[in-house]
Amino acid sequence: MSSTEAPTRVGKRDLATREVKVTDRQEVATRLLASSAKKSYDPMVEVDWDAPVPDHLYGMTPEWSTLYRTSMWDEMSLEQQVTLTKHEVSSIMSTGIWFEMILMQLIVRDMYGKDASTPHFQFALTEIADECRHSIMFARASERFGCPSYLPSRTALELGRIFKAVAVGATAYGAILVAEEILDVMQRDWMKDERVQPIARTTSKIHVLEEARHMRFAREEIVRRSEGLSRAQRSRERVRLAGGAYFITNSLVNPAVYAAAGLDTKRALAAAKSNEHYKAKMRGSASKLMGFLDEVGMVGGPSVNLYKRVNLL
Ligand SMILES: [Fe+2]
Numbered sequence: 001m002s003s004t005e006a007p008t009r010v011g012k013r014d015l016a017t018r019e020v021k022v023t024d025r026q027e028v029a030t031r032l033l034a035s036s037a038k039k040s041y042d043p044m045v046e047v048d049w050d051a052p053v054p055d056h057l058y059g060m061t062p063e064w065s066t067l068y069r070t071s072m073w074d075e076m077s078l079e080q081q082v083t084l085t086k087h088e089v090s091s092i093m094s095t096g097i098w099f100e101m102i103l104m105q106l107i108v109r110d111m112y113g114k115d116a117s118t119p120h121f122q123f124a125l126t127e128i129a130d131e132c133r134h135s136i137m138f139a140r141a142s143e144r145f146g147c148p149s150y151l152p153s154r155t156a157l158e159l160g161r162i163f164k165a166v167a168v169g170a171t172a173y174g175a176i177l178v179a180e181e182i183l184d185v186m187q188r189d190w191m192k193d194e195r196v197q198p199i200a201r202t203t204s205k206i207h208v209l210e211e212a213r214h215m216r217f218a219r220e221e222i223v224r225r226s227e228g229l230s231r232a233q234r235s236r237e238r239v240r241l242a243g244g245a246y247f248i249t250n251s252l253v254n255p256a257v258y259a260a261a262g263l264d265t266k267r268a269l270a271a272a273k274s275n276e277h278y279k280a281k282m283r284g285s286a287s288k289l290m291g292f293l294d295e296v297g298m299v300g301g302p303s304v305n306l307y308k309r310v311n312l313l
Pocket residue numbers: 100130131134135207211
């Protein structure tokens with residue numbers, strides 16, 4: 001699917017004939033539980049939190065900075081670029097915490113009253129435990145970089161409060177997948193980049209490894225939960241999911257990061273907004289995700305515009 005093309009296949013074919021298969025829920029969860037037992041990390045132990053934070057290393061891969069390839073970036077000293085990327089990565093991690101708190105509640109609500117003896121229930125709770133550790137890990141990393149706990153805008157915070165209380169089914173798991181996939185693509189770059197702070201590399205590696213299971217879990221649930229939607233429900237859920245994706249993506253980098261790096265906020269925001277390099281990175285990071293959501297019929301109609309506005313399409 002090209003970035004300019006609206007996904008139009010959905011709705012024009014029999015959903016039952018699509019390539020995405022519905023698998024056995026308990027079988028999948030059994031495999032995911034076995035994988036968690038083999039490979040899970042306690043970031044409080046695995047990360048060397050007392051290690052120095054070197055002055056010359058970026059907070060994240062610089063190509064992921066919202067200002068990379070702009071004239072402002074070229075005008076900045078290395079020290080300023082390092083400071084900006086530390087604040088940008090801390091903002092992304094803070095947004096991660098915000099969203100992990102939403103998703104923990106989505107999953108708790110989904111599991112409420114379900115059969116605790118099933119692998120599905122037990123993996124869902126394992127995922128919540130993972131997210132608890134991730135949020136503490138992100139909080140600690142930002143703290144080590146000397147960055148504040150960034151929060152999304154008041155509007156995003158309040159809409160998130162509603163979303164976590166009401167979102168269900170394919171929309172709930174769809175929003176979970178959006179946040180996890182975007183972060184996953186970025187963190188795969190950061191974890192292997194020698195120009196990046198060791199703390200950002202280790203925390204990214206832990207997150208990538210554990211999130212692979214969460215993404216599998218979310219994808220399977222989206223396939224199952226989107227199966228029986230009527231046409232009206234589907235169009236409503238598409239817009240809700242796109243709304244969630246819009247606020248998650250828009251909240252990644254807090255405007256306050258620019259002043260923290262000694263930059264003019266207004267000029268930096270304008271430069272970031274028109275940064276074609278960054279837009280292309282975002283579209284690239286979302287291509288697999290958007291292809292999947294399209295495949296299960298969760299993209300189409302007015303939702304396409306929302307995805308385009310935050311460069312996911
Ligand atoms: Fe996580």
